[in-house]
Amino acid sequence: MTIYNFSAGPAMLPAAVLKKAQAELLDWQGRGISVMEVSHRSPEYIALAEEAEQNLRDLMSIPDNYAVLFMHGGGRNHFSSVPLNIADESATVDYVTTGSWSQIAFDEAKKYVRHVNLAAQTEETPQGKAIPLVADWQLSDGAAYVHYCPNETVDGIALHEVPDVAAPLVADMSSVILAEPLDVSKFGVIYAGAQKNIGPSGFSVVIIRKDLLATRQSRVCTVMNYQVQAAEKSMYNTPNTWAWYLSGEVFKWLQREGGVAAMGEQNHAKARLLYECIDNNPFYRNQVHPRNRSIMNIPFQLAKPELDNVFLSQAAEQGLIALKGHRFVGGMRASMYNAMPYAGAQALVDFMTRFAQQHG
Numbered sequence: 267m268t269i270y271n272f273s274a275g276p277a278m279l280p281a282a283v284l285k286k287a288q289a290e291l292l293d294w295q296g297r298g299i300s301v302m303e304v305s306h307r308s309p310e311y312i313a314l315a316e317e318a319e320q321n322l323r324d325l326m327s328i329p330d331n332y333a334v335l336f337m338h339g340g341g342r343n344h345f346s347s348v349p350l351n352i353a354d355e356s357a358t359v360d361y362v363t364t365g366s367w368s369q370i371a372f373d374e375a376k377k378y379v380r381h382v383n384l385a386a387q388t389e390e391t392p393q394g395k396a397i398p399l400v401a402d403w404q405l406s407d408g409a410a411y412v413h414y415c416p417n418e419t420v421d422g423i424a425l426h427e428v429p430d431v432a433a434p435l436v437a438d439m440s441s442v443i444l445a446e447p448l449d450v451s452k453f454g455v456i457y458a459g460a461q462k463n464i465g466p467s468g469f470s471v472v473i474i475r476k477d478l479l480a481t482r483q484s485r486v487c488t489v490m491n492y493q494v495q496a497a498e499k500s501m502y503n504t505p506n507t508w509a510w511y512l513s514g515e516v517f518k519w520l521q522r523e524g525g526v527a528a529m530g531e532q533n534h535a536k537a538r539l540l541y542e543c544i545d546n547n548p549f550y551r552n553q554v555h556p557r558n559r560s561i562m563n564i565p566f567q568l569a570k571p572e573l574d575n576v577f578l579s580q581a582a583e584q585g586l587i588a589l590k591g592h593r594f595v596g597g598m599r600a601s602m603y604n605a606m607p608y609a610g611a612q613a614l615v616d617f618m619t620r621f622a623q624q625h626g
C-alpha cells in the first residue's frame with residue numbers, strides 16, 4: 267500500500283531523495299565515509315555547499331544583491347534574529363498577524379524592539395477568516411521592516427499577493443518556500459525553517475538583501491548574526507552538514523521535476539482538487555475566506571465532528587496518514603508540500619467522497 271503522509275511537519279522529503287541519501291549514508295562519493303564525517307572545510311564539502319546555494323539561487327532566481335544563508339535553529343530562530351539583526355532597539359517595526367505563527371513572531375519581536383506595531387490581523391468575515399486588504403494595513407512611517415507570514419501552517423491562511431510596502435518586507439516562508447514562483451526582489455528578507463519544502467528540521471534558509479546586513483543590535487548572538495554568517499559563508503560555526511546535504515539533494519530533485527513553476531502548477535492543482543471536494547460536499551467545510559486559502563495546508567471540518575476519529579482511523583487504513591488538525595483549530599488538516607504527488611491528493615479526495623457517502 268502506498269502511504270501518503272499529510273503531516274504538517276516536521277519534514278516531508280521526496281522518496282527519491284531519501285533513497286539516494288540512504289545509498290550514500292555510509293559511502294558518500296565513493297569515499298568510504300558518510301557525508302556527515304567529511305570536514306565542512308574540505309574542498310569536496312565546500313563544493314557541495316556552493317552547489318546547493320547556486321541551485322537554490324537558480325530555482326528562485328535570487329538576484330546577486332541578495333545573500334543566501336544556511337543557518338541553525340529552524341523557523342523560530344528568526345522570530346528573534348530578524349528584529350535583532352534588522353532593527354535598532356528603539357526602532358518601530360510593523361507586524362501583520364494572520365495566524366498562529368505570525369502571532370508568535372510578533373510577541374517575540376517585543377523582546378527586542380521598543381515599538382512593535384500590529385498593522386493588521388486576520389478577522390472573521392461572513393465568508394470565513396480573512397486577511398485585511400493590504401491597502402487597509404495600518405503601517406508605520408519609517409518602520410525598519412514589515413513582517414508577515416505568507417502561509418500560516420496551522421490555520422491554512424495565506425496571502426497570495428506580495429504586499430507593496432515602503433519598508434523592507436520580511437516574510438516567514440517556512441511552509442511555502444519553493445512552492446510556486448516568487449519575485450524575490452520584492453523582499454528585504456525571506457526566511458524559512460527548512461523542514462517543509464527543503465530538508466530536515468532544525469535547519470533554516472535566509473535570503474537577505476545585502477544592504478540589510480549591517481547588524482543593528484550588538485547583543486545578537488554571533489551564531490545568529492546575519493552579517494557574520496554571510497561573511498563566513500554560513501560556516502561561522504560548524505553547520506548542520508547532513509541537513510545541508512539533504513537540502514541540496516532536494517534542490518536537485520526540484521530541478522529535475524521542472525523547478526518551482528512545475529511545483530506551482532502541481533500544488534495549485536492538488537489544492538484545487540481538495541477545495542472542490544470540500545466545497546461541493548456538504549459533509550465538509552473549510553473556514554477560510556476563498557481569497558486567503560492556503561495551497562499547502564488545508565484544514566477542514568466534518569459535518570459530524572463526533573466521527574473525527576473514525577475518519578482518521580479509516581483514512582489511515584487506506585494509507586492516508588497524519589490528517590488530524592492542529593489542536594488550535596481542530597478537525598482535519600491536509601498538508602500537501604512539494605513532495606506530495608498529485609496521486610496523494612486524488613487518493614484523499616476519493617476517500618473523503620466515499621466517507622461522506624457512508625456517513626453523510
Ligand code: PLP
Binds near residue numbers: 367418441
Ligand atoms: N513559521 C512557520 C510558518 C512554521 O510553519 C513553523 C513550523 O512549522 C515555524 C515558523 C517554526 O519553525 P521551527 O519549528 O523550525 O522553529
